[in-house]
Amino acid sequence: MRQERIKELFSDWRVLVLIILIVLSVVAIYPHFDSNCNLTTNLQYGLDFQQGSWIQLKFDAEVVGFTTTEPVDTFVANLSKDLDTDVILVDATHVEIRKSYNQSELAPYFASEGGTLVSYQPGISSATADLVKQILEQKINAMGTKDAKVNTITGLGGVTQYVRVEMAGVNMNQAQQIIGKQGKFEIRVQTTANQTEHVLYGDSITSVESPSQSPAGSGNWGVGFTLSQDGAAVFQNASITSGATIDPADHKLAMLLDNQTVYSAPLSSELASSLQTQTTTQLFASTGSGTAGMNQATNLEIQLRAGALPVDVEIAGSGSTSASLGQHYMEMCLIAGILALIMVAFVIFYRYREPRIVLPMVMINASEILILLGFISVIQFQMDLPTVAGLIAVLGTGIDQLVVITDEILHEGIVPSPNVYLKRLSRALTIIMIAAATVLIAMLPLALMDLSTLTGFAIITMMGVVVGVVVTRPAYGRIIMEILSE
Structure with a gap:
């Protein structure tokens, strides 16, 4: 009889969904030992936990x-x-x-x-x-x-x-060098076959416009840019000597960023004709029509700038984390998480004095954290201190909601009949959903605003609320009903 009830419990869709998500989360996290016999996972760590x-x-x-x-x-x-x-x-x-x-x-x-x-x-x-x-x-x-x-x-x-x-994984000197370094932009012209020769570098480009549609009215997207007077003269001479003004189709212009071709196209007939007699400082690189042309124009604008930002910037703040400090933070967060779970279990046991109630509550709470870690691993979200704070906050709010369910069911300390049980469970879940909606509304501005260090806390808290309402609370309600019926 007991085996049948256990089989019935695990075949319930609410419990089954919870089990499937737990298994998938473990697969996503993939705890394993690396070549140095150190335990590692697929979780991505931010600056707080590594150099x-x-x-x-x-x-x-x-x-x-x-x-x-x-x-x-x-x-x-x-x-x-x-x-x-x-x-x-x-x-x-x-x-x-x-x-x-x-x-x-x-x-x-x-x-x-x-x-x-x-x-x-x-x-x-x-x-x-x-x-x-x-x-x-x-x-x-x-x-x-x-x-x-x-x-x-x-x-x-x-x-x-x-x-x-x-x-x-980057020290401060390297970081400043990466941010400050400008790529090498070059324009080359096709001479014979697939051979090209140098025309000018990016320092001859004095300004780059935002993507726009062709001023000729063709509807094609592109990027306008301006050459210096010297650059314009060099460009005209290279176009004439290479034959690009006479036979544009066989003498394409190629733009390269760090030796990688980012754009290649022939001169337009109007520009080719104009360059025969005069220099021009205003050029327009056409990228095509529609959304694809617009997206390519946006990318070309970035490459024409060769990594140079459109506005000047100054360093308003900086910092770094050493490898040893990151490891220390990780160990402290792990200890904090374990202690939080132990303290939650202690408080719950003090309240109910019944291991058969306490154990499912703690396990459901822990499974919720495991599922969240699985989601974090799948979406490649970086773990940092605010993210860990969000997980601990989910741990606390999650146990609160399980207490609401348990207390509602055990009203006046009496185990109810099945019909009364379902009514009380429904009432408890309604209370929880209202509380969850309040948390989501409160966290939404924090998640949407660009407060980069706090975004992780808000997102994890919101994810925890959704997982709790959709998965773990209904499953707990079914499990606790089976326990109380005994």
């Missing part, structure tokens, strides 16, 4: 709100000339000024061009922040740096003032 460095950069730019009686395009162009820097139109009433000015310095320039400065926020727009993030990620990946994270820190107004770069 590495972090650098926080501050943007020397500002987003300014304005009003003007002049045409907006004319106003922006004149402002850019007056300030001697790039001024990018963010929307109809805001511009991004890619140079460090304070509010009092900018006001006279706006007034002289028929405008009024309405608002001022240090930082860059979200579009420029995305570009900066892509440039840094591409630069870090090109250097072969693993376990690197680039997080832009954006305020409520959508203006990004800082970017934080974390690189595991």
Whole structure:
């Protein structure tokens, strides 16, 4: 009879889902011994648990709100000339000024061009922040740096003032060199067959525009860029001597970043004809139409900049973690997690004095942490101190909810009939779902805001709430019913 009840318990879909997730989590974590007989897993660790460095950069730019009686395009162009820097139109009433000015310095320039400065926020727009993030990620990946994270820190107004770069396994000198190094950009022209010859390097490119559609009206996407006068002369001479102006199709221009071809295309017929008689400093590299053309244009913009950021930055903070300190943090977090589980078990035992109730509660709590670790391993989320804090918080809130279920079922210390049991369990799960929704709402701003060091805490807490409500609480309700029936 008992074996049949155990078989029935483990065939229940709620318990079965829990068991399957536990098995899958163990497979995802994959605890095993490496070649040095050290126990290792698939979990990824951040700077808190291994050697590495972090650098926080501050943007020397500002987003300014304005009003003007002049045409907006004319106003922006004149402002850019007056300030001697790039001024990018963010929307109809805001511009991004890619140079460090304070509010009092900018006001006279706006007034002289028929405008009024309405608002001022240090930082860059979200579009420029995305570009900066892509440039840094591409630069870090090109250097072969693993376990690197680039997080832009954006305020409520959508203006990004800082970017934080974390690189595991890299010391501070290496980190500063990687961030500060600019790639070697080169333009070459095809001569005969597949042979090419050098035309100019990236230092001849004076400015790079944002991706846009062709000014010729073809609808193709591309990136406009400007050559210096000397660079334009060299470009014209190379185009003529190679035959690119006469036979563009057989004399393509190739753009290379660190000796890797990133763009190759012939001169347009209009440009080829123009270069026969005059130099041109304004060029447009077409990448095609549609979404694919737009995405390629975005990548080409990054490569034309050769790793150079569109705005100047300064180091606002930096730090590093030694290998021994990271190992110490890891050991302390492991001990803290074990102690938290033991203390939870002790408090629960003191309350109920019944091992058959305490043991399932602790095991369900531990299984929840195991499932979360499995998710972390699958999505390659880096473990750091806030993440561990989130796991411990899940441990505490999880046991609270199990207590709610147990107390609701054991109302007045009496084991209820099956029908009454189901009603009480349903009431307990409703209370838990309301509490879980409250936690999700409270954690959501923390997860969405670019507070890079706290994002892990919020995400893990939210994941724990979802796993608890969907998987572990229903399974516990079924298990505790079987135990109490005895």
